[in-house]
Amino acid sequence: MTATRIGTGSGGPVAGTALRPRADDALAARLARSAAAPDGSWISTDDFADWLDGRRRAHHFKVERIPFAELDGWSFAEDTGNLVHRSGRFFSVEGLSVTVGEGPFRHWEQPIIRQPEVGILGLLAKEIDGVLHFLMQAKMEPGNRNLLQLSPTVQATRSNYTKVHKGADVKYLEYFTDPDRGRVAFDVLQSEHGSWFYRKANRNMLVEALDEVPHDPDFCWLTLGQIGELLRRDNVINMDSRTIVACFPMDGAEPGALLPDAAVQSWVTVERSRHDVSVERVPLAGIDGWERDEHSLGRPDGRFFKVVAVAVEAGSREVPGWSQPLLEPTGPAVAAFVVRRIGGVPHLLVSARAEAGFLDTIELGPTVQCDPGNWRDVQAPPFLDTVLAAAPERVLYEALHSEEGGRFLHAEIRYLFVEADETQAPLDPPPGFQWLTPGQLNDLAQHAHYVNVQARTLLACLNAGAARLDDVAAEGPDDAGAGQLDDEAAAGRAA
C-alpha cells in the first residue's frame, strides 16, 4: 500500500518529488488475499459468536419507546414543527415536498432527517501474519436488531469529534483525523438513504496503521474473509461497515463488459438528465398525509415509515444514557440484484433510482429496492415478482441486515442476489435499468454520488466473498461470444 499522506512536507524534497504509480495494484492484491482468508489471526470465525455474546454481557443496554414529550433535549419547534435538539446540532426531522415526473407516486410530502454535517466512517487496517485485518467494534445502536452489531473502527459525526454531547472521546479517531498516524488507502464521500435523509453524505475511509495499535476489549481484528462469513449471517455487520467494504478497490479482473465504461457513464448522464425531480424543504408541521399523536408521526394509510422516540440506557457509548427520535419503516424491505452471465462474465442489473434526498437526481441502486407493502394497491416495481418468486436454486445470496441503527428503528432489508434468464431479465432492459459488471460498480464506488447505500451493501457482499457469482449459469446461445469482442466493436477498434 503506497503512502497517501496529504499536505505533509515531512518527506523532504527528494522523497516529496518522486513519482508514485497512480493506481495501487498492490492494495487490490492484499485485499484479495485477506478476502481469501476464511479465518483470522486474532480470533477464529468459530469463536466469534461467543466473543460477541461476551461483549453483550459486558454492557448494559436497554431501549424503550417513549412519548415525544419525554424526549430529553428534543422538541417540536414552535414555528416550523420541526423536531430539533435544543443545541441546534445532531440532526433534525423536517418536512420535504417532492414532485417527480414518473411512477405511481407523483407528488407527496414526507418527514426527512436533515443532518448537513459530514461524518467519518473509518475502518483501521493492519497486516497481521502477512494478511490484512480490519478493526471492528462491537457497538450498540438503539435501532439495530440485536442492538449490538459490528461497526467500523470509528463512526464519528462532526458533533462527535467537536464534542457537542460532552461524552468520552471516540476511540481511534486520531487515525482518521491525523494524516501522520496511518496511510489513507481511500477516503470517499458516499450518500446514505435518499428516501429518509436529506442529502446526507459521510466520508468512507480505510486507513492502514503503521505502528502498534493499542487494543480495547470491544474491538476485534477480522480478515475480509471473516467479514464475508459474517455477512452471510443476519444482522451482524452493521451498515457503516458494509458501506466502507463496498468502497474497497478490488481487482475485478473481468475480461470485458456488456457496455464499455464510457457507455455506462453515458447511461448515467441520460438518467440524471431525464428525471424531473423537484424537491422543496417545508416545515414539518402540517405536511400532507401525515398525522402526529403522542408517540408517533405517521400516515393513516400505514405506508412508508413513522417517526418515533426512544430512551436508551447503555454502558459502552460516548454518554451513558440518552433519548432520541428514530425513523421506523413499516415493514422489512427487499433489495436485490438480478444477475446474469453475459459473454462469460456475471453482470448485475442496476437501476437508476431517483430518491428525493439525493444530492444529484439519481444514483445507481439494486434491481429491486422497496418495501413490498407500500406497493400493495399500485403496480409493483419491475422485477419485484422475479425476485420474490425465485426458486431456491436461483437465490445466490440472502440475508437480513439492519440499516443505520443510530437513525432508524428496526429498519431491516432482505438483501439478495437472484439469478435470472432472458425471459425474466432481458439483455435490453427497460428504461432506467442497465447491466454492469461488479467491477464497473466497484470502480464507480471509488467516487461520490454514484452507488446508493443499498447497492453498496450488496457490493460489500461481493467484495468480501459473502456472495459468489461463480455459479451463475452460462446461457447457451447467449454465450457464443464469450470473452470475445464482437465484430462491430473489433471493426471500430481497427478503424
Add this chain to the structure above:
Amino acid sequence: MTATRIGTGSGGPVAGTALRPRADDALAARLARSAAAPDGSWISTDDFADWLDGRRRAHHFKVERIPFAELDGWSFAEDTGNLVHRSGRFFSVEGLSVTVGEGPFRHWEQPIIRQPEVGILGLLAKEIDGVLHFLMQAKMEPGNRNLLQLSPTVQATRSNYTKVHKGADVKYLEYFTDPDRGRVAFDVLQSEHGSWFYRKANRNMLVEALDEVPHDPDFCWLTLGQIGELLRRDNVINMDSRTIVACFPMDGAEPGALLPDAAVQSWVTVERSRHDVSVERVPLAGIDGWERDEHSLGRPDGRFFKVVAVAVEAGSREVPGWSQPLLEPTGPAVAAFVVRRIGGVPHLLVSARAEAGFLDTIELGPTVQCDPGNWRDVQAPPFLDTVLAAAPERVLYEALHSEEGGRFLHAEIRYLFVEADETQAPLDPPPGFQWLTPGQLNDLAQHAHYVNVQARTLLACLNAGAARLDDVAAEGPDDAGAGQLDDEAAAGRAA
C-alpha cells in the same frame, strides 16, 4: 471507437452478449492523431479567418443595450422581483444568499441565473482521410466578443428541442438524441460557472457519425490540431466547444504522479467536507448590496457584475430577433494554472473552489481564478501575484476567451499557464491546493462535478495542444527521483 449505443437491442442476441473492452484505447490514439494534425482536409488553418469572415458577412447581427422595460417577454415578477420570461421557461434571474466559513467575503447576497433544465452541448466527429475531424459551427451569441465564434455542432437547451421558442429546428440535433444515428464516445454532465449559475449542468457529448453528414454553410470540419491552433487566438473557440474538448479522453501516458489517484480522491473528499457553505434561494427584490435602475441591476461599489438587457437582431439563429437579460461582469478576469515539473512530469497546481452555485460544495479549479478588481481592498487570493508578475518566458500559454455568450455579456477571461518554482509554489501547497498531473485532471473530467468550467478551458488547451508543457524546466535537485518510485512507496508496494 467501439459502439456505445445504449438500450438498443438491434444487434441480435450474439452481438448483444459479446464482451467489449471497458476502456476504448483506440479512441485515445485517434484523438492523439487528430491533435497532431495541424491542418485539416476540409479547410486549411491559414484559410480559416477568411472563412469565418465570410460567415460574418453572410449574416446580419446587431446587439444593443436596452432598458429592462423594453425587454420583450421578460419582466420582474411582482411578488419576488425575479427577472423571468412570461413562458416560465428559458432561465430566470433570482436571488441567492450565501454564507461561507472562510475568506474575506463571509456573507453576501447576489443575483444568480437559474436554469434547472439540462442542455446538450454536442460535438459531431467524423473520420476524413484517416483523421478525426470535428464539426464546428460559426455561431452568433449576443454576449460574445466579436459576436461570431466557433460553437460545437449543437448547443441545445431543453427549451430548444422541445421548441418553446417556436423557431427553426436545431441542425444536427438528431445525432445527439437518436442513439442509432452515431456512436456516442462520451456523454458526461459538467457544471457551469458556480458564481453566476445556480446548479447549472449540461451534457457534454462527443458522437461519431457513421454515415455521410449533410453539409451546411455555417459549419466547418476541423482537426483537433486545428482547434488547438485556434485556441491560441483570442475569442475564436467558444466556451461550449472548450468544455467538450476538455472531456476528450486523452491518453496522458504519464509514468506516475506526485499523488496516487486515491490520494487525489481523498484530498477532494476532505475539501468537500471541510467547507461550510450555506446557500439559500431568496427573492431577487431587495437583495442586500444591489440596486436596480432602468438599465441595470448592480452594486454601488462596482464589484462583481451587473444584470443588463439587450436586443438582438440576427439572421442565423433559431429565431430572427429577440431580447434577453445578460449578466455583465465588471472586468476581465484571470484564470491560470501554475505549472511545475515534478519527478520529470509536469503537474498543475489545482485549487478546491467553493462556488455558491455548485451542486456539491467544491469543484477543482485553476490555481488562480478571479477578477483582480474585486479584490482591490482585501488580501489578494494566493498565487495571483505570481501569475500577474510572471516573466514572459514563464508564460507558457496566454489567450483571452469569452464565457457563455448566451448568458454573459463580454465575460472575458485571460487564460494562462505559468511556470513557477519552489519559492513561488511549494510542493507542499497551502490548504485548498494540490498538485495533479494533466492526466489526472483529464480522468476526473470523465465524471460530473469534479472540474469547474474555467479549469476545463485550460484542460481543453492541453488536450488540443494549444498549450504545451514539454518545455517546463526540470528543477535540478527536485528531480532526483525523476520517473522512479521513491523508497517509501516502493517499500509499501513490496510489503
